[in-house]
Amino acid sequence: MSLRLRLALFGAAVVALALVLFGVLVYTLLARSVTNNQDTQLRARARQAASATNIADLSPHPLIAAADLKNSTDVYVEVLDPSGVALYATAMLDGAPPPVPDGLLPQATAHNGAFATEGDAGRGTELRLYAQPFAGGYVIAGQSTRVPASNLSGVVVFLIISAVPALLAALIASWLVAGRALRPLRIVASTAGDIASTKDFSRRLTVGRRGDEVALLSAGFNRMLAALEGALDAQRRFVADASHELRTPLATIQGNAGLLAIGPNVDENVRRAAAADIVGESERMARLTDRLLTLARADSGLDLQLAPVHLAPLAEEVVRQAATVHADLNLTTELSDLAVYGDEDALRQLLWILLDNAGRHARSKISVGVRAEDGWARLIVADDGPGVPPDERERVFERFYKADPSRRHGGAGLGLAIARWIADQHNGRIVAADGPDGGAGFFVDLPLLSRS
Numbered sequence: 001m002s003l004r005l006r007l008a009l010f011g012a013a014v015v016a017l018a019l020v021l022f023g024v025l026v027y028t029l030l031a032r033s034v035t036n037n038q039d040t041q042l043r044a045r046a047r048q049a050a051s052a053t054n055i056a057d058l059s060p061h062p063l064i065a066a067a068d069l070k071n072s073t074d075v076y077v078e079v080l081d082p083s084g085v086a087l088y089a090t091a092m093l094d095g096a097p098p099p100v101p102d103g104l105l106p107q108a109t110a111h112n113g114a115f116a117t118e119g120d121a122g123r124g125t126e127l128r129l130y131a132q133p134f135a136g137g138y139v140i141a142g143q144s145t146r147v148p149a150s151n152l153s154g155v156v157v158f159l160i161i162s163a164v165p166a167l168l169a170a171l172i173a174s175w176l177v178a179g180r181a182l183r184p185l186r187i188v189a190s191t192a193g194d195i196a197s198t199k200d201f202s203r204r205l206t207v208g209r210r211g212d213e214v215a216l217l218s219a220g221f222n223r224m225l226a227a228l229e230g231a232l233d234a235q236r237r238f239v240a241d242a243s244h245e246l247r248t249p250l251a252t253i254q255g256n257a258g259l260l261a262i263g264p265n266v267d268e269n270v271r272r273a274a275a276a277d278i279v280g281e282s283e284r285m286a287r288l289t290d291r292l293l294t295l296a297r298a299d300s301g302l303d304l305q306l307a308p309v310h311l312a313p314l315a316e317e318v319v320r321q322a323a324t325v326h327a328d329l330n331l332t333t334e335l336s337d338l339a340v341y342g343d344e345d346a347l348r349q350l351l352w353i354l355l356d357n358a359g360r361h362a363r364s365k366i367s368v369g370v371r372a373e374d375g376w377a378r379l380i381v382a383d384d385g386p387g388v389p390p391d392e393r394e395r396v397f398e399r400f401y402k403a404d405p406s407r408r409h410g411g412a413g414l415g416l417a418i419a420r421w422i423a424d425q426h427n428g429r430i431v432a433a434d435g436p437d438g439g440a441g442f443f444v445d446l447p448l449l450s451r452s
Helices: 003-052 104-111 146-198 213-260 268-299 311-325 344-361 415-425
Strands: 076-080 086-089 114-118 127-134 137-144 307-310 330-335 338-342 365-373 376-383 429-434 440-451
Touching: 003 076, 003 127, 003 137, 003 146, 104 114, 104 127, 137 146, 146 213, 213 268, 268 415, 307 311, 307 344, 311 330, 311 338, 311 344, 311 365, 311 376, 338 344, 338 365, 338 376, 344 365, 344 376, 344 415, 344 440, 415 429, 415 440
Parallel strands: 330 365
Antiparallel strands: 076 086, 076 137, 114 127, 127 137, 307 338, 338 440, 365 376, 376 440, 429 440
């Protein structure tokens, strides 16, 4: 069953429920009104007859052309003596004066009038009676209960007949309104299907001016498309850049491997140079692959596990290891023993990335510092190289970005992107600026945990 049909049936059901409640209310009010009207009429007729009747002039005698209560619905009058014997009646039931229920006359005497209902409604002989006492006897005014029942049955028929077109009108109106309300959703579904089939994520939905839920849905769908388009573009660039970065070392390894495959005729110096190139390019590919995996885990939503970490011993250990790699450079440290809430392995990787970046650009010196700065623990890695131009200090943190693309050994452009991700995971920040040694300086600010 379609959503439109369900909405139309729901609207019709609501109207039907309202009609039923309205009909029950109207029927209840009319039933009470009809009964009250009949009682008022009977009371007035009985009192009128009582005021005009002289008991001394009445004696039991047969009626001439008395009404048959099995067929007649007119009001009749019956006069009784003080003992309850019928003296006069304008109607008959089964050939005798209409019966008077036990207890009616005492109640009438006690309350100066009383109502009662007597007879069989199934046979149509049920009567509504009112007894009025007067000097020398009682006057009974009565009428068949078929009168109010007939009036109420007409009301029921009217309510049923009028409800049918109302329900049909409600169903048609609900169908039309539901169709109009769901039309924008069909457009959204159709557009989504077209985008899925054509892979054209640059398309956007038209956002209406009404500001309703459909407009909010369209705006949210457009934001999703924009994010998806950006993610796909980033993925394409990522794949293209990764392929480009891997192609160069692979070509070098293949060329040198082909040279070594020639055999013993290759000069020993050439053989060693080829082997060294293979080793170097293999290490470069290993670093690139490792960083690609790190970024892939970052993109998948990986969260680091943070714990208290002291920066000074960590930085001292990494600098000592880096000194053996960059033996031609002078590495100096100025470390304050500060603690942060972080992941020790990730912070170690961040420092290695910054030292590796500084080692490629430094002329003779790299300095590493840890100091407190306005509630932050600031980690500084600076070199005395050419520095980073101001217009590139933000772009160097983009993936595969290289300030000088012509430099073959400038790295894949992934390290600083990983460094920013690590800083973000620690609720910190990393910026590039002028360093204290005249070259580039990378400043990592992490929330300070405590001072030792």
